Amino acid sequence: MFPIRMQKRACTDNAKIQRFLDLAKTGFLGxxxxxxxxxxPLNFLWRDGAVYFHGAAEGRKVSVMERxxxxxxxxxxxxxxxxxxxxxxxxxAYMSVIIDGTVEPVTDLSEATEAMQGMLDKYVPGYYDxxxxxxxxxxxxxxxxxxxxxxxxxxxxxxAKEKEVDPAHMFYPGRTIRxxx
Numbered sequence: 001m002f003p004i005r006m007q008k009r010a011c012t013d014n015a016k017i018q019r020f021l022d023l024a025k026t027g028f029l030g031x032x033x034x035x036x037x038x039x040x041p042l043n044f045l046w047r048d049g050a051v052y053f054h055g056a057a058e059g060r061k062v063s064v065m066e067r068x069x070x071x072x073x074x075x076x077x078x079x080x081x082x083x084x085x086x087x088x089x090x091x092x093a094y095m096s097v098i099i100d101g102t103v104e105p106v107t108d109l110s111e112a113t114e115a116m117q118g119m120l121d122k123y124v125p126g127y128y129d130x131x132x133x134x135x136x137x138x139x140x141x142x143x144x145x146x147x148x149x150x151x152x153x154x155x156x157x158x159x160a161k162e163k164e165v166d167p168a169h170m171f172y173p174g175r176t177i178r179x180x181x
Contacts, residue, residue: 011095011160020077020095020160021046022122027075029053029153031103033067044073045118050152051099052106052115056142057149065103065151073099073153082163083171085180093170095162101155112150113137 011017029051031038040061045052051073055061065071076096084090106112117132140148 009161009163011162017097017158017160018046021075021097024075024077025123027051027053027073029061029103030072030074031061031064031068032070033064038064043119043123044075045115045122046099047115047118050101050154052118052150052152054116054119054148054150056144056146058146062149069102069104071101071103071153073101079165081171082166082169083175083177083180084169085177091163093163093165095160097158097160099153099155100157101153103151103153106150106152109134109138115150115152 025043026041027044029040029042031040038060042053042055074096077094079093079095082091082093106115113132113134116137120128120132137148137150142148
């Protein structure tokens with residue numbers, strides 16, 4: 001793990017990090033094989049120190065993960081621009097989390113079903129009137145004829161950074177430096 005250079009931006013509040021990951025919709029899985037990087041956006045679930053995601057049981061992502069299980073997962077949300085009369089002090093309010101670890105397929109059907117149910121609860125809360133059936137996870141084939149697989153990135157480190165929203169200084173359309181003087 002690389003230490004956060006700007007320590008004043010480090011977020012070490014685990015409850016805040018958990019809430020952020022519970023609410024964030026898209027993360028980016030970073031993989032590498034044969035010195036070629038590959039980053040793919042994904043829906044995800046953060047649970048018990050692991051990032052769960054699903055996708056086709058074959059394809060580029062799976063091939064790269066089979067050759068190199070080391071990966072990182074990045075989630076970032078931008079909350080707006082912080083205006084300042086000094087141009088160099090203009091900044092962005094944000095939070096980001098980087099999770100390093102190793103990727104592995106989820107082969108236990110119960111764990112895979114729980115992960116998929118967790119994603120349904122996250123992305124379409126209350127939509128279904130009964131829990132996801134294990135048989136659905138076991139037998140599902142996409143419209144392209146591919147089986148769906150569930151994977152998890154088991155974290156070896158989690159780092160988070162943030163620049164909190166400063167309501168009095170947030171930029172909005174029409175705001176000018178003349179109005180701030």
